[in-house]
Amino acid sequence: MSIAAPALALDTSFKALSVDSAFSAARALTTWLNRDVRLHTEGFHSAPLAEFSELAGAPEEPVVALHLPLQGDLQGDLLIALPEQIAFQLVDMLLGQPVGTTTAFGELEQSAMQETGNIVGSSFANCLARWLRLSVVPASPNFAYDLACAVLAPIAASAANLSDEVWVNRTCFHLDGQHVDWRLLLLLSESARERVAEHxxxxxxxxxxxxxxxxxxxxxxxxxxxxxxxxxxxxxxxxxxxxxxxxxxxxxxxxxxxxxxxxxxxxxxxxxxxxxxxxxxxxxxxxxxxxxxxxxxxxxxxxxxxxxxxxxxxxxxxxxxxxxxxxxxxxxxxxxxxxxxxxxxxxxxxxxxxxxxxxxxxxxxxxxxxxxxxxxxxxxxxxxxxxxxxx
Amino acid sequence: MLSTAVGPAQFIGIGELRVVREPERLRTVLGSCIGVAIFDRKAMLAGLSHVILPSSKEGSGARGKFADTAVDDLILQMMEAGADRARLCGKMVGGARMFGAESQSDLGSRNIEAVRDRLRHHRIAILAEDLGGMKGRKMFVDPATAAVEVQIIGEAPRVI
Known part of the structure; x- marks a missing residue:
């Protein structure tokens, strides 16, 4: 059944869902990093084609991206993107070494980032599943160290196949009270959006x-x-x-x-x-x-x-x-x-x-x-x- | 190098296309997408399209998203800007497999084939390509020389 729920209703109704999912991810990340992590969500909104290039950060800047395809009843993509220098600092924090030690992404560094993506993505997805009473299963995180626009493109492409807008949930992070430029994006497929609209x-x-x-x-x-x-x-x-x-x-x-x-x-x-x-x-x-x-x-x-x-x-x-x-x-x-x-x-x-x-x-x-x-x-x-x- | 020797270039976002005349330049960033550049060097014109999907028959929305309609529109805009169809030639960049093999249904390869098909359909020669792999690319387009510079993180820039 196709339900043409107005965009505004979707956006406002799911603000609370976004808040809970972000909170759930923040609690998991606080435990994982042993630091005070808060996530602030902007809720869902429709991003027009003109904004696609900048969703994961300044389009020409390098980022570390963790991509978790969502499977189950709700198909879509979770993407976590961090600017290169912030990602280096995060790896240092995770590996218990002085900030400035990490300067490249070897196997160990990638693994630390992927585990972080797994923790954030799973807690976020689990909360989505609980709210929507649907099966939402994130796949293992794929790692990429590349330009922000390049990592986003394949995900935006699948979400925007039938529309010039992607329905995106954008969440930002605060670490020990300071804003850090990490982005958590949830992009849903057209069919997933319809499931959400029904809900x-x-x-x-x-x-x-x-x-x-x-x-x-x-x-x-x-x-x-x-x-x-x-x-x-x-x-x-x-x-x-x-x-x-x-x-x-x-x-x-x-x-x-x-x-x-x-x-x-x-x-x-x-x-x-x-x-x-x-x-x-x-x-x-x-x-x-x-x-x-x-x-x-x-x-x-x-x-x-x-x-x-x-x-x-x-x-x-x-x-x-x-x-x-x-x-x-x-x-x-x-x-x-x-x-x-x-x-x-x-x-x-x-x-x-x-x-x-x-x-x-x-x-x-x-x-x-x-x-x-x-x-x-x-x-x-x-x-x-x-x-x-x-x- | 092209990108540092010239002034700022206009950025072409996902699903967009534009035509400029020298001394203006164009640039974009590509993952699995294709940057299709079309030149009329004599007229000092260049167009750049940032294609994200192979076929308009498989989707709907802006024509600039799809290989077939984007190439059609780019050629039309070149002609409207004063290009001579007989002089048009093309270059292609992008089509990478981002996030490795598991995450995508080889969208990059499908985009590559779709753009090649459409340029062939319009009898436009492809002078150079920088395609595939698993890394994103910056692409700079210069209408004066019909040169395209490609930058990949960790690699020396190259001009095709």
Whole structure:
């Protein structure tokens, strides 16, 4: 089936996929090099013919290139390209010798580079496979030391046979906090792009399904809260989108304090609702609200608990009869992100779950606070979504 | 050497083609692609096409990507620039097998044959070739002399 998904939808939907794949590769590379490696992805975009020559670097400059053809359900190419001098430094680092020692690529140096390509490419491809639920198998890396345009040409040729654009995911590297000019390119074949488009279309349906449940819940909760609390409460929901676990483990935000409400879905393993509020926003909310802290803390908790319970029940009704709504207890925790959210996210990365995220804003009188709502859904439950008829 | 003796040359990217008159020059970088240069030395004209795929019948998109349509268009542009068809001659560079034998379905060889076929079809003599192998090439084209300089990493530049 050929699906003509708009390019913009593909690009935006797969930003989170790119982030997770890049994070996965960065973790593997950090372990391999014993250095702090971060990967920053630009996501997918369509590169026109005029840009082909420069995708792997300045076209006339020598680079070391590692090419991993992708096999399985998703056919394409992974290419890692490093300028010559940077590659020499990397080899020195890998072989534990002073920088400046390597000046040519012998068998040992090639082998060190190929193993690096294997580690980066495999972790990136494995993450792609997990996200897309397709078989993505990278072949052993082929090594080339040549001009940037020359190493790219055969790969671009196969990707651009039917089009004057290649759909490319471009990722750059930071080593110990410094940008280094390494490039990781993923080029997908036309058929692979169609497979991805099918997946995106399905994902968009699931998100739409979730949005409908969320808005339905918000209207109900606003009415309930108004009655129970005697406050006029507005609940404004954003749109759900597939999210990357790795974004929850950003060391840059590890010290920010959060309030976290966990609402497990039952039976065990079906999924979890997680409502996260910035402590700073919460303090502002306190300051803006009349009545003092003692009155406001329970109010804030009531708002979120009421919302979480209601959404959980709505989800239970939507998904399956055996998914009970109110059995599991809600749990509150407060502290730095690094202590609360990060460990939680790390335990879920390898699990067979999908992560969706949106924002919910509560407005009471003059005060407003926003929570980020994460929905972690088991793959089996995810499979039930996207077929909305009524809720 | 040609590349250092002359001023900057216009870069021809993947799938592009262009015609210039002396004193302008052209350059490109090739892997499995073919750089097809066509000259009319008397008119001081040269055209360069950077072909990446053998046949437009096997794909779609810009004509400059494919050997058959790129050669056709390059000849047409040479004529429009004032070349005499009877004086046209060609040189070919590129067609390497990048990343070794395992990774590509011999795209370089297929490109070589496709360009040769098309030049033969138009009865354009191929004066020189620098093709195949497993290394990329820089290619510089001079319309004044119809000389083509080829540079490969680790090798001395050569003029064909």
């Amino acid at each position: 995106v279309q399905r994902e968009q349906l699931v998100c739409y399904d979730l949005d409908m449940l969320l808005h339905h819940t918000a209207a109900e909760v606003a009415t309930q809260l108004r009655n129970e609390l005697g406050h006029d409460v507005r609940v404004i929901c954003g749109d759900f989108a597939r999210a990357a676990f790795s974004e929850l483990i950003d060391p840059a935000s590890a010290n920010s304090h959060i309030e976290m409400l966990t609402a497990p879905l039952t039976p065990r393993g079906a999924g979890t609702l997680l409502s996260v509020t910035s402590a700073e926003e919460f303090v502002r909310f306190l300051a803006q609200t009349s009545g003092g802290r003692q009155a406001v803390v329970p109010l804030m908790h009531s708002l979120q608990e009421g919302f979480a319970r209601s959404l959980r029940q709505t989800l239970a009704g939507r998904l399956t009869a055996e998914l009970a709504g109110d059995d599991a207890e809600l749990e509150w925790a407060a502290g730095p992100t690094g202590e609360l959210l990060t460990p939680w996210a790390k335990t879920q990365i390898a699990a067979d779950h999908e992560l969706f995220r949106t924002s919910v804003v509560f407005k009471t009188g003059r005060a407003t606070f926003e929570t980020t709502l994460h929905l972690l859904l088991h793959a089996d439950r995810y499979a039930e979504m996207g077929t909305l008829e009524a809720c």
